[in-house]
Amino acid sequence: MKTSADAPQVATELGLGGTIRIGTARIAIDETLAVLRAIAVTSSVQGAAADLGLSYRAVWERVRVLEASVGQQLVRKTRGHGSTLTATGAALCEALTGASAGLAMPLAREGRALQARLADLLATPHRLTVAASHDPLLMEVFSEWGEGDLAVVGSREAVTRLVEGRADAAGFHCGTLTLEAAGPPFSDLVPDPAFRLHLLFEREQGLLVAAGNPLDLRTVDDLRATRARFVNRQIGSGTRLWFDRLLAEAGIAADAIVGYGLEEFTHQAVAAVIASGAADAGLGARAAAERFGLDFLSVGWEAYYLATNASLPTSGLGRLLDALDARVTTAPGYRAPLTPPSVA
CATH class of the missing domain: 1.10.10.10 (Winged helix-like DNA-binding domain superfamily/Winged helix DNA-binding domain)
Known part of the structure; x- marks a missing residue:
């Protein structure tokens, strides 16, 4: 600080x-x-x-x-x-x-x-205002960092707040899409010198299911076929956008998934609903499955970014990025990005 x-x-x-x-x-x-x-x-x-x-x-x-x-x-x-x-x-x-x-x-x-x-x-020390899509590791490190105020929102909302000047930084992810392919507001960050992009880490996303996978779920088509009770993420979250793409690729209508309209705002909340027996599956990070003792069926790895205002001082932010960098190689479901985080 x-x-x-x-x-x-x-x-x-x-x-x-x-x-x-x-x-x-x-x-x-x-x-x-x-x-x-x-x-x-x-x-x-x-x-x-x-x-x-x-x-x-x-x-x-x-x-x-x-x-x-x-x-x-x-x-x-x-x-x-x-x-x-x-x-x-x-x-x-x-x-x-x-x-x-x-x-x-x-x-x-x-x-x-x-x-x-x-x-x-x-x-007067400036407390950073950060809007970020939920991630278990980021939330843990951020709480220990203690130099900013965090609002947990969807990826699209996080970037929108940054662009509109309602946040100093935005944490977000776009599934397997590049920023350019994800479209606005994500693609708007790439050519704009008013913002600085940091590639924080890559994390593994997949289907979270009850321990032992009693319904033998393997794919999104199994969700439809077995009438498994699904718990979704909120509209605008990167995970929700990824699940919608998986359904579209499989040719499955959203209303064919039981519980598609049931929304939670964090990976932990999704995992908790499944662990309680109120749902059979949800899409989320491996880290959440590990914490709640759930089985995990990987669907792929994705990049998680932090975008900041280019005028933002990097001293305090650098400490946050260093702390993440130190944890990412040992935390389950995470790995260091192919391109190191950028700290200008």
């Missing part, structure tokens, strides 16, 4: 900015004062250009725009004597300089107040 020692140092400097309106024209105050002062000091448009880091032509163009806005000549060019401000130009420069001087003290006072407020704000 970020401490006051880690907080960036704050230094504020308020200056005379904004615009003045003359007729229908709006003139940038800082730019006008800078050009007029530079010409007054150097007595040369070329010298003013060097002071301002602009080209000779660019300074003259700004002068012409100012003169057109004011309706009077502000700079006089004399052959062999450089350039000077006209009486109007000098008066405008003096007026703006006086305004700047008159505002110096109140601006300095407001600057100090702003600096104090920003220092307090930036010194």
Whole structure:
């Protein structure tokens, strides 16, 4: 967690900015004062250009725009004597300089107040807001990490919250599909520089069934044929999307599965319903089957991602990823991803 020692140092400097309106024209105050002062000091448009880091032509163009806005000549060019401000130009420069001087003290006072407020704000540790699809290992490590607030939601909802700015990070999975093939909102994360993707781990998903598999279930078609009582995950979860794809591939209608509409929000909840005898099967992670003493029939491995806002500090997040990395090779039903987690 970020401490006051880690907080960036704050230094504020308020200056005379904004615009003045003359007729229908709006003139940038800082730019006008800078050009007029530079010409007054150097007595040369070329010298003013060097002071301002602009080209000779660019300074003259700004002068012409100012003169057109004011309706009077502000700079006089004399052959062999450089350039000077006209009486109007000098008066405008003096007026703006006086305004700047008159505002110096109140601006300095407001600057100090702003600096104090920003220092307090930036010194306050930011608790990460994470929305994530349920995973037993991630939940366990996250609770030990203790540097953020977690909302357990479906994969689609997690990514939506991140994209809409309602979460700092989103944990999600797309079954066997790539992010591009999964479509929006998942595919939207790939080309967008506003987000950073971390491939956390791969986990094994499959059918969770009662110990000993009394109905001898092997495939999703067996669920239909035996009229096994199924317990589903909620709409929008990655596991629910995967189960729907399995049904579609087998040509099985959702209403042919007994209990298709019975929903639970976590892998543990699905496993608990089966362990209690209230259901015969559900799709979930091997880790949940292991914890509840259920049999597990693998249907494949999937990648689990964490997407974060690209501006998010990585120090605290790195500790979470390191803790996951240390556990993933020994936890049942997990393995390290083929591509290591990315920590930028």
